[in-house]
Amino acid sequence: MKKADLSVQVGKLKFRNPVLLASGTVGYGNEMSEFIDLNSIGGIVTKSLSLKPRKGNPPQRIVETPAGMLNAIGLQNVGVEEFIKEKIPFLKKFNVPLICNIAASTYEEYVECTKILTREDAITAFEINVSCPNVKEGGLQFGNDVKAVGKITAGVKAVTNKPIIIKLSPNVSYISHFAKVVKEEGGDAVSAINTLVGTAFNIITRKPKIHNVNGGLSGPAIKPIALAKVLEIKQSVDIPIIGIGGIMNWQDVIEFMIAGSSAIQLGTVNFIDPYAAVTIIKGLEDFCMKQGIEKISELTGSYII
Amino acid sequence: MKKADLSVQVGKLKFRNPVLLASGTVGYGNEMSEFIDLNSIGGIVTKSLSLKPRKGNPPQRIVETPAGMLNAIGLQNVGVEEFIKEKIPFLKKFNVPLICNIAASTYEEYVECTKILTREDAITAFEINVSCPNVKEGGLQFGNDVKAVGKITAGVKAVTNKPIIIKLSPNVSYISHFAKVVKEEGGDAVSAINTLVGTAFNIITRKPKIHNVNGGLSGPAIKPIALAKVLEIKQSVDIPIIGIGGIMNWQDVIEFMIAGSSAIQLGTVNFIDPYAAVTIIKGLEDFCMKQGIEKISELTGSYII
Amino acid sequence: MFITKAPVEKVIELKNHIFILKIFAPEIASIIKPGEFLNVKVCDSNFPLLRRPFSVCDVEGDFIFLMFNIFGEGTKILANKHKGDLIDLLGPLGKGFNIEGDYDTAILVAGGLGVAPFPYFIRKIGNSKKIHSFIGGKTDKDIITYRMKNITISTDDGSLGIKGNVVELLEQNIEKLKSERIKIFACGPNAMLRKLRELCIRHNLNCEASIECAMACGFGICQGCPIESVNYPDKYLLVCKNGPVFNIRDVVI
Amino acid sequence: MFITKAPVEKVIELKNHIFILKIFAPEIASIIKPGEFLNVKVCDSNFPLLRRPFSVCDVEGDFIFLMFNIFGEGTKILANKHKGDLIDLLGPLGKGFNIEGDYDTAILVAGGLGVAPFPYFIRKIGNSKKIHSFIGGKTDKDIITYRMKNITISTDDGSLGIKGNVVELLEQNIEKLKSERIKIFACGPNAMLRKLRELCIRHNLNCEASIECAMACGFGICQGCPIESVNYPDKYLLVCKNGPVFNIRDVVI
Numbered sequence A, B: 001m002k003k004a005d006l007s008v009q010v011g012k013l014k015f016r017n018p019v020l021l022a023s024g025t026v027g028y029g030n031e032m033s034e035f036i037d038l039n040s041i042g043g044i045v046t047k048s049l050s051l052k053p054r055k056g057n058p059p060q061r062i063v064e065t066p067a068g069m070l071n072a073i074g075l076q077n078v079g080v081e082e083f084i085k086e087k088i089p090f091l092k093k094f095n096v097p098l099i100c101n102i103a104a105s106t107y108e109e110y111v112e113c114t115k116i117l118t119r120e121d122a123i124t125a126f127e128i129n130v131s132c133p134n135v136k137e138g139g140l141q142f143g144n145d146v147k148a149v150g151k152i153t154a155g156v157k158a159v160t161n162k163p164i165i166i167k168l169s170p171n172v173s174y175i176s177h178f179a180k181v182v183k184e185e186g187g188d189a190v191s192a193i194n195t196l197v198g199t200a201f202n203i204i205t206r207k208p209k210i211h212n213v214n215g216g217l218s219g220p221a222i223k224p225i226a227l228a229k230v231l232e233i234k235q236s237v238d239i240p241i242i243g244i245g246g247i248m249n250w251q252d253v254i255e256f257m258i259a260g261s262s263a264i265q266l267g268t269v270n271f272i273d274p275y276a277a278v279t280i281i282k283g284l285e286d287f288c289m290k291q292g293i294e295k296i297s298e299l300t301g302s303y304i305i
Numbered sequence C, D: 001m002f003i004t005k006a007p008v009e010k011v012i013e014l015k016n017h018i019f020i021l022k023i024f025a026p027e028i029a030s031i032i033k034p035g036e037f038l039n040v041k042v043c044d045s046n047f048p049l050l051r052r053p054f055s056v057c058d059v060e061g062d063f064i065f066l067m068f069n070i071f072g073e074g075t076k077i078l079a080n081k082h083k084g085d086l087i088d089l090l091g092p093l094g095k096g097f098n099i100e101g102d103y104d105t106a107i108l109v110a111g112g113l114g115v116a117p118f119p120y121f122i123r124k125i126g127n128s129k130k131i132h133s134f135i136g137g138k139t140d141k142d143i144i145t146y147r148m149k150n151i152t153i154s155t156d157d158g159s160l161g162i163k164g165n166v167v168e169l170l171e172q173n174i175e176k177l178k179s180e181r182i183k184i185f186a187c188g189p190n191a192m193l194r195k196l197r198e199l200c201i202r203h204n205l206n207c208e209a210s211i212e213c214a215m216a217c218g219f220g221i222c223q224g225c226p227i228e229s230v231n232y233p234d235k236y237l238l239v240c241k242n243g244p245v246f247n248i249r250d251v252v253i
């Protein structure tokens, strides 16, 4: 039997398969490369970068919840300068599309980061995180404000020729309104979803379990919500979607593609099984063969409603 | 040792303990009464009623998800008339506060239902469901529209002297904006949260697993989100909150009270363990004794942040 | 209708992936009827969250038997139980088969795991009626004959018995069978029951069928298990309360 | 650093709620060092979702030992394993104890389950150094002496050994101990380590401590396990990568 074609197109971006690794769940690739061949995966999205290094939130940063976890890392990152000096040289050794995720506190910072980083040939595209719920100065505000998201999209587009993916917040009434403004302002794709705002308390001390009070909920618990958000976007806006949220196995990937995703990202599962991407890609291959699906991209938005 | 005082006050409403049973998860009480003594629980919220009977959605209506479930019952209910004739006489036999949940497709229907039902002495209060995500004509619209929620609150308040609790949707950017308008329009309390919009697909048929496409996510998976919504309301609006979402045990109840709830409702857990309410009340009693908490109501909003 | 935590006595593997759980549950054993079911919490944790419904397969003294195949997460956990493990049972639930009545031969029609409720049915009917069992499956691997009586078999691939589905098998025999007063009792996948329903209408046969569907509570509070009623088209019946056994003509499968 | 599914050889209950798992894991046994840890998936399902970190307690040939108490859902599942069950281990992880060095006596300070890494430590150090173990717990029920050497005990309630906490116990003995070249190796709750840190600073003692905190990945990609560094106040260290064993003065506990 002929092998299925797993390659997918997300706007101008081409990936050898739809399985990317999500921002904040692969570091800068070093550790993951000890488990898997990064060249075998669709792409890698680096931890959110800000202009200057960020120390991040004090502990405790994570807490487990039923079929999920809350995190409030607070965008700990090395900053643009060290990223270019220390991290890119390592990542350059691989032949894997490198998507650089940017998070900032101001509109100007988003633009400035993109402007500096666009000079790096190793970077294939940008994913703009307008939706991190764990940074107090601004993150959440942007993600919940259609106008701000539009302005940021236009702003970063203006300073780079590389594709721009806007990572959307699920903590809104209608995520499709945000996808729409991204499209209008020239964004190339959206990724959905980032984490959902959640919290947990210690019942003896009455303090939040997470230092930051709120954290972002990820993992299988949020999968049904993420799928509904992807479907909402697919049904109302014509823009490529990278699906994210609770994906644990190849079956979940198929579900996200049927709902409208052109590609997907693995997040929390990497913590539990760093081999997951490879296992999943194999599973997709077998499924396509068995079902006689020649190109996996046929699945995108193939729901029957 | 003296027994702890479990009674709580939600605005004008007084409950013997904070454990109520949530709408849509206790039917009209008949079946639950075969398991537990309804007189021992804080209160009972009946399945959403509409003016006329509703057939509800075709199967499949439910699907399990990681630590949760999706439902799209479609507000199957007997209608106001049969409720008064057939259901109230049964419920009257118990000495338990009866909260009648109303769901409607139009503003007028909400008001009309309340007007008819307010004559029934057996009804202690109304819970207005502005947030059911499974009814196509209107449910979701109302729940996502601050003005509509304000108008409905004022409308039902005008036709009854009984306390009005507005049940809020979590599928919004800022749930506190809705709590605020409820307070402004004279609502007595809010309950939070209803289910989150979610979906699931069959990867072979590519059809949604639920006939209605989207369903409402409930169960432990949503607990961290529900807690964050309760906290958001508590921190910004001075209105009593009934906490709902993924409560499985007494520890969860304490967490919801610390986050700001004056009382709570049990939903999905009733399907798995119809004795849960009784077990939980016992657990609360023991916890208060052990911790030297004289009145459980002290816990409400007692978070240390 | 109550919850009991009952100890497993034995886990029996009948065939590859098909198991019987023998459980010490005297309170249930003493009252449950054929065709009624239990809603089973397979473990203490929240995963899987919901109970799983299983027909009572047989009752022997204080012991009840459940028959199941490994289908998903829940049945996998059940298959891995050990003697002494406690299983959380909610039941007895639903409306079972109406065994009494004006007929001489009970025709049992089972598709795959659909044999599950019939050992107990056969035990209860004793010698009061004759029994004829028609059992169908995809291949011989799916044919379960555990404690069944007077068996005729069909398989889709012809690997055992007659080639074809069990409703076709029944139809081939129906004229012969109709010489007596018969009543059909059926359990199996919806696709099979749908065909059986047509057959019963065509031949004007009396038939009770046990119907499966997704359930959350199993006792009537979630409204998650609707089934279209022929007689009351403006409301659904609930499989868990009004069924799972229905007169096959009364419902739209 | 790799994943292996290793069969349980034996589950040993040391005391009420305190267990040892003996696991056949030759690849790990051959390379892991004292103080390093494994991140363990306690079951195949999503519940509990995250791995649980456990120090390697001992190594004997191809077998590794983990010591734990039943704390929550995950350790409950581990305690119920049977011989032959496969356990999913990710490791070896972290930076362990630095056994080598210019000292004559290793002072082991353990609070409760904090003894866990020391049997392997003692095995590895062999006869190259002297050992003195100080073990503390709330009551005698919490005192574990499994494979420990030259033990002095304290309990908060005085039910075994000296009444008081283990750092007080150490302090009572410190002048005597300081007559030799000593190095302290510690493991236990943060409250204990915080006190120990003060003691070490006061007495200018060399001390390595294994520190616990919530972890998601255990290998450096989630940034979930920060610890404040004394030398680099503008960034956090990661307990899972830079630790779990730190020079006790280098970190703010």
Ligand SMILES: Cc1cc2nc3c(=O)[nH]c(=O)nc-3n(C[C@H](O)[C@H](O)[C@H](O)COP(=O)(O)OP(=O)(O)OC[C@H]3O[C@@H](n4cnc5c(N)ncnc54)[C@H](O)[C@@H]3O)c2cc1C
Residues within 6 Å of the ligand: B063, B064, C037, C048, C050, C052, C053, C054, C055, C056, C066, C067, C068, C069, C070, C071, C072, C073, C074, C075, C076, C113, C116, C117, C211, C212, C213, C214, C215, C216, C244
């Ligand atoms: C009244 C009744 C009696 C039954 N008796 C038996 C029996 O005796 N032996 C047996 O092997 N099986 C029986 N079943 C089916 C049995 O409940 C399922 O096989 C079981 O739920 C599978 O669980 P799982 O966790 O292994 O599978 P999973 O697929 O992981 O989970 C099953 C989930 O799917 C849902 N679901 C969706 N469609 C259906 C459906 N048609 N039937 C059941 N669940 C569905 C369930 O609600 C449950 O949440 C019966 C079902 C019903 C309704």
Ligand SMILES: Cc1cc2nc3c(=O)[nH]c(=O)nc-3n(C[C@H](O)[C@H](O)[C@H](O)COP(=O)(O)OP(=O)(O)OC[C@H]3O[C@@H](n4cnc5c(N)ncnc54)[C@H](O)[C@@H]3O)c2cc1C
Residues within 6 Å of the ligand: A063, A064, D037, D048, D050, D052, D053, D054, D055, D056, D066, D067, D068, D069, D070, D071, D072, D073, D074, D075, D076, D113, D116, D117, D211, D212, D213, D214, D215, D216, D244
């Ligand atoms: C490097 C390291 C080595 C360890 N070695 C051992 C050992 O040898 N023996 C032993 O019994 N225990 C050890 N622990 C602690 C052990 O990981 C926890 O006891 C275990 O996670 C409890 O799991 P549970 O599911 O039973 O408890 P639960 O309370 O149900 O779950 C534990 C959850 O709490 C989180 N958590 C919060 N705070 C902490 C914390 N301070 N430490 C660990 N997890 C936390 C975890 O991330 C996990 O998600 C070690 C911890 C670390 C970090």
Ligand SMILES: Cc1cc2nc3c(=O)[nH]c(=O)nc-3n(C[C@H](O)[C@H](O)[C@H](O)COP(=O)(O)O)c2cc1C
Residues within 6 Å of the ligand: A022, A023, A024, A025, A047, A048, A071, A073, A075, A101, A103, A129, A132, A167, A193, A194, A195, A217, A218, A219, A220, A222, A244, A245, A246, A247, A265, A266, A267, A268, A269, D222, D223, D224
């Ligand atoms: C520990 C952790 C850190 C994360 N950090 C980032 C981040 O820096 N930037 C970002 O855009 N998303 C971040 N995310 C969100 C993930 O990329 C992903 O959107 C989310 O976790 C949902 O996917 P999952 O359920 O598969 O984990 C983080 C998630 C986790 C769990």
Ligand SMILES: Cc1cc2nc3c(=O)[nH]c(=O)nc-3n(C[C@H](O)[C@H](O)[C@H](O)COP(=O)(O)O)c2cc1C
Residues within 6 Å of the ligand: B022, B023, B024, B025, B047, B048, B071, B073, B075, B101, B103, B129, B132, B167, B193, B194, B195, B217, B218, B219, B220, B222, B244, B245, B246, B247, B265, B266, B267, B268, B269, C222, C223, C224
């Ligand atoms: C099967 C089902 C039916 C429900 N029906 C209603 C309803 O009719 N009206 C309503 O206001 N909420 C309804 N709910 C929502 C619950 O009352 C509750 O808000 C929600 O399930 C979250 O709580 P839980 O996680 O404890 O289940 C329903 C929930 C479920 C699971």
Ligand code: FES
Residues within 6 Å of the ligand: C214, C215, C216, C217, C218, C219, C220, C221, C222, C223, C224, C225, C238, C239, C240, C241
């Ligand atoms: S399964 Fe809940 S009503 Fe039937």
Ligand code: FES
Residues within 6 Å of the ligand: D214, D215, D216, D217, D218, D219, D220, D221, D222, D223, D224, D225, D238, D239, D240, D241
């Ligand atoms: S636990 Fe993930 S970085 Fe340390």
